[in-house]
Amino acid sequence: MTLRNGRLGRALSLATAITASALIPAQANAGGGTLTVAMTAGDIPVTAGTPDQGFEGLRFVGFSIYDALVRWDLSHSDKPSDIVPGLATSWDIDPVNHKRWIFHLRDGVKWHDGCPFSADDVIWNFGRMNDQKSPQFYTQQYAFNRGYMTNFDSIEKIDDHTVAINTKFVESLFPYTMSYVVMVSKCRAETLKYDWQAFASTPSGTGPYRVDRFVPHERLELVPNKDYWDKNRIPKQDRMVLLPMPEASTRVAALLSGQVNFVEAPPPDAIPRLKGAGMQIVMNTYPHNWPYILNFVHGPFTDERVRKAANYALNRDDFVDLLGGTAIPDYATMPPTTPYYGHPKLYKYDAERAAALLKEAGCLPCNITLAMSTSGSGQMQPLPMNELLKSQLEAVGFKVDFKVMDWNSLIEIGRSGVVKYENIDGYNGSRALLDPVSALIKPVAKAYWSPAGSNWGHFYSDDTEQTAQAILTEFDPDKRLALLTKLHEEESAHAVMIWVVHDLNPRALSPKVHGFVQSQNWFQDMTPITVDP
Amino acid sequence: MLTLVGRRILYAIPIAIGVSIVCFSLVYLAPGDPLQLLLPPDAPADAVAMIKHAYGFDRPIPVQYVLWLWRVLHGDFGVSIATRRPVLLEVSGSLYNTCMLTLFAVPIAFVIGYSFGAIAGCFPGKWIDRVVTGTAVMGVSLPNYWVGIVLVIAFSVEIIALPATGMGRGGSAGFNPLVWADAQYMILPVITLAMVPIGILARSTRAAVAEVQGLDFVTTLRAKGLSESAVIRHVLKNAMAPVLAVMGLQFGYLMGGSILIETVFTWPGSGFLLSKSIINRDIPVLQGAILVLAMIFVATNLCVDLLQAMIDPRIRRA
Numbered sequence: 001m002t003l004r005n006g007r008l009g010r011a012l013s014l015a016t017a018i019t020a021s022a023l024i025p026a027q028a029n030a031g032g033g034t035l036t037v038a039m040t041a042g043d044i045p046v047t048a049g050t051p052d053q054g055f056e057g058l059r060f061v062g063f064s065i066y067d068a069l070v071r072w073d074l075s076h077s078d079k080p081s082d083i084v085p086g087l088a089t090s091w092d093i094d095p096v097n098h099k100r101w102i103f104h105l106r107d108g109v110k111w112h113d114g115c116p117f118s119a120d121d122v123i124w125n126f127g128r129m130n131d132q133k134s135p136q137f138y139t140q141q142y143a144f145n146r147g148y149m150t151n152f153d154s155i156e157k158i159d160d161h162t163v164a165i166n167t168k169f170v171e172s173l174f175p176y177t178m179s180y181v182v183m184v185s186k187c188r189a190e191t192l193k194y195d196w197q198a199f200a201s202t203p204s205g206t207g208p209y210r211v212d213r214f215v216p217h218e219r220l221e222l223v224p225n226k227d228y229w230d231k232n233r234i235p236k237q238d239r240m241v242l243l244p245m246p247e248a249s250t251r252v253a254a255l256l257s258g259q260v261n262f263v264e265a266p267p268p269d270a271i272p273r274l275k276g277a278g279m280q281i282v283m284n285t286y287p288h289n290w291p292y293i294l295n296f297v298h299g300p301f302t303d304e305r306v307r308k309a310a311n312y313a314l315n316r317d318d319f320v321d322l323l324g325g326t327a328i329p330d331y332a333t334m335p336p337t338t339p340y341y342g343h344p345k346l347y348k349y350d351a352e353r354a355a356a357l358l359k360e361a362g363c364l365p366c367n368i369t370l371a372m373s374t375s376g377s378g379q380m381q382p383l384p385m386n387e388l389l390k391s392q393l394e395a396v397g398f399k400v401d402f403k404v405m406d407w408n409s410l411i412e413i414g415r416s417g418v419v420k421y422e423n424i425d426g427y428n429g430s431r432a433l434l435d436p437v438s439a440l441i442k443p444v445a446k447a448y449w450s451p452a453g454s455n456w457g458h459f460y461s462d463d464t465e466q467t468a469q470a471i472l473t474e475f476d477p478d479k480r481l482a483l484l485t486k487l488h489e490e491e492s493a494h495a496v497m498i499w500v501v502h503d504l505n506p507r508a509l510s511p512k513v514h515g516f517v518q519s520q521n522w523f524q525d526m527t528p529i530t531v532d533p
Numbered sequence: 534m535l536t537l538v539g540r541r542i543l544y545a546i547p548i549a550i551g552v553s554i555v556c557f558s559l560v561y562l563a564p565g566d567p568l569q570l571l572l573p574p575d576a577p578a579d580a581v582a583m584i585k586h587a588y589g590f591d592r593p594i595p596v597q598y599v600l601w602l603w604r605v606l607h608g609d610f611g612v613s614i615a616t617r618r619p620v621l622l623e624v625s626g627s628l629y630n631t632c633m634l635t636l637f638a639v640p641i642a643f644v645i646g647y648s649f650g651a652i653a654g655c656f657p658g659k660w661i662d663r664v665v666t667g668t669a670v671m672g673v674s675l676p677n678y679w680v681g682i683v684l685v686i687a688f689s690v691e692i693i694a695l696p697a698t699g700m701g702r703g704g705s706a707g708f709n710p711l712v713w714a715d716a717q718y719m720i721l722p723v724i725t726l727a728m729v730p731i732g733i734l735a736r737s738t739r740a741a742v743a744e745v746q747g748l749d750f751v752t753t754l755r756a757k758g759l760s761e762s763a764v765i766r767h768v769l770k771n772a773m774a775p776v777l778a779v780m781g782l783q784f785g786y787l788m789g790g791s792i793l794i795e796t797v798f799t800w801p802g803s804g805f806l807l808s809k810s811i812i813n814r815d816i817p818v819l820q821g822a823i824l825v826l827a828m829i830f831v832a833t834n835l836c837v838d839l840l841q842a843m844i845d846p847r848i849r850r851a
Binding site: 147200451 | 568571572573576577581583584587588615616617618626627682685687689690693696697698699703704705707733734744796797798799801805806808812813814
């Protein structure tokens with residue numbers, strides 16, 4: 001395989017073209033049809049609030065049945081999505097107390113059970129997730145929301161349509177966190193006497209879909225909520241059926257045989273076959289990357305030259321070829337369409353430079369131990385990709401020892417951090433880069449050193465630390481954007497990861513499916529879709 | 534015979550206790566943390582401690598075992614970490630779905646496997662023996678998940694004759710194997726599931742029949758002038774004991790569900806449940822499912838032992 005110039009641009013153009021091909025206007029047909037989705041999840045995501053099964057759970061279940069105070073604008077495919085008003089029409093920071101956020105709630109919203117939505121519901125929901133003494137406290141939801149409650153301190157009602165959320169520390173990006181916290185109906189929970197298993201079977205939210213039928217582990221059938229507060233997002237299809245189908249070849253067969261009409265993550269080698277059968281293949285850039293997260297306490301990657309050498313050693317175009325064009329090369333943390341991408345240092349393939357850097361660092365052969373999983377959420381094709389990675393690293397002087405394990409074992413390494421796993425020089429964990437805190441700040445800020453946070457390898461440098469702090473205390477959006485861009489560039493300068501590829505998140509759709517817009521996001525809006533009979 | 538039944542049941546008790554210890558402790562040997570299903574990677578220490586306490590994972594493992602065993606003996610297998618549904622409900626539902634497949638796969642596998650094996654055993658070295666043995670080797674050697682995928686490609690994708698996946702248009706709720714609309718979903722998984730037992734049984738039966746054919750009493754029977762069909766009846770009866778043991782093992786395997794086949798066909802059976810529980814480290818479900826399946830295995834073996842004793846007086850006397 002050889003390096004081909006302009007590959008990134010061509011891949012992006014291809015992705016845009018393919019995406020554009022899916023932007024077929026929703027046909028006006030008498031019925032919207034039944035959209036049957038084959039998810040990659042092994043089970044129906046939890047329906048009693050914040051779901052499990054990662055962001056796929058939120059994508060198909062969480063944001064279908066429920067709303068959060070803040071939601072993601074998923075209506076465009078040609079630009080990165082950002083947060084917009086959800087159950088809150090607006091929010092602002094208290095001018096005299098930067099740890100107090102005021103959320104103005106939407107009037108006239110009704111739960112699926114008919115009860116009106118108000119500030120009391122929001123207060124009650126935060127109690128459900130945080131207050132162990134409240135009758136509505138639910139351990140599972142406490143756990144599922146921990147990552148979003150790091151900075152939550154307390155909540156108070158100002159009036160029926162206004163609440164104030166107090167945070168533990170000043171965080172200008174706090175509203176992004178609120179986009180993941182979905183609200184469930186207090187009315188329904190009280191009627192069911194807080195029987196959360198019963199609630200999971202008959203959930204009630206304010207979202208664009210209501211649950212019509214639920215067969216645990218097998219299928220979840222949703223129908224449009226005709227009273228949805230956002231009239232533009234009342235689902236156009238008659239019914240959406242969600243099926244867990246973890247086996248990729250099964251999803252492909254189900255699509256080809258007509259059992260489903262919307263398939264998540266078809267394997268790259270099946271795409272030509274699917275195209276040949278007339279299926280639509282859609283993909284788009286989105287905030288995901290497939291990097292190696294490094295150890296900054298022990299081993300060769302404590303030396304910045306070794307980190308740079310590893311980045312120069314990789315010919316990312318080969319990875320794109322391996323993945324059949326379902327990815328783009330990753331030279332920095334964020335994909336190039338990100339508003340705060342800036343001008344990061346790009347470590348384009350240069351084997352000679354990589355070898356020279358290793359020699360300069362006195363690390364030849366440079367023995368490294370890397371942990372990788374055989375599969376997992378967002379892990380793409382870890383076995384062939386890591387074989388390629390090993391061959392390219394070893395070609396410049398690294399000696400790679402892989403510790404291969406299942407996904408949960410790798411998560412255990414990621415959770416425990418570098419203190420417990422000091423002999424691991426890096427681990428291969430795909431990352432969701434949806435909000436700037438998760439994408440940029442957590443991997444480098446000292447406050448997030450593992451095991452308390454996701455700075456796994458205990459990275460620290462004065463410049464990134466100062467910039468991260470400045471971002472959290474900057475409330476002017478333009479100035480904050482400039483700081484985020486600076487941090488992104490600083491992370492590249494320090495080579496804080498080994499960047500490999502950004503996934504393009506391929507999906508396969510039956511030719512009968514119309515109106516799907518694949519946003520540059522982990523979440524997608526299913527409401528505009530119609531399906532021909 | 535009653536003494537034998539009592540003795541066998543007594544033998545089964547320590548086996549059951551051993552199985553319970555193994556299935557409880559094995560899941561703790563695997564790396565990974567059951568809490569990772571619930572908590573994000575950067576969950577603070579107090580949240581981890583709170584969840585550990587809420588789910589009882591903060592106690593020493595022997596204490597957890599005793600408490601678990603006590604609850605199990607009272608019919609309480611706990612609740613799933615993932616779904617918060619009772620484990621017994623999860624296991625019984627999935628076991629019922631696996632039974633649907635097994636109840637059809639077992640007679641197919643046993644009848645075909647035994648018949649082919651008996652025919653081959655009666656004509657050792659002949660062309661029919663070679664055909665059956667070759668086919669049986671193929672049945673055992675082909676990975677069944679691969680066979681499943683090939684069948685799906687052939688019958689669901691190329692000639693859209695049978696559904697590729699799932700358990701009917703409405704799922705397992707209301708599934709009726711006697712109605713064609715539902716039954717068609719079973720055909721490919723049942724065929725795939727029966728492939729390996731057919732091969733194993735054919736080979737075992739063939740070996741047992743061929744061995745008995747060479748025994749002195751068969752020569753004596755023929756010398757006494759018995760018709761060939763009468764001789765074959767004696768041969769088959771004498772070859773039955775080892776074949777029964779193999780059938781029992783295969784029945785146990787089939788009841789345990791095939792993780793691979795149920796995943797390929799997205800069949801919500803016990804194998805699929807086990808697979809999900811392993812991936813999610815849903816320890817209560819994993820422990821409950823393994824225990825129930827192991828008990829089925831123990832009970833199956835007990836039945837086979839007793840059947841063998843009924844057929845073969847030498848076993849009763851042993």
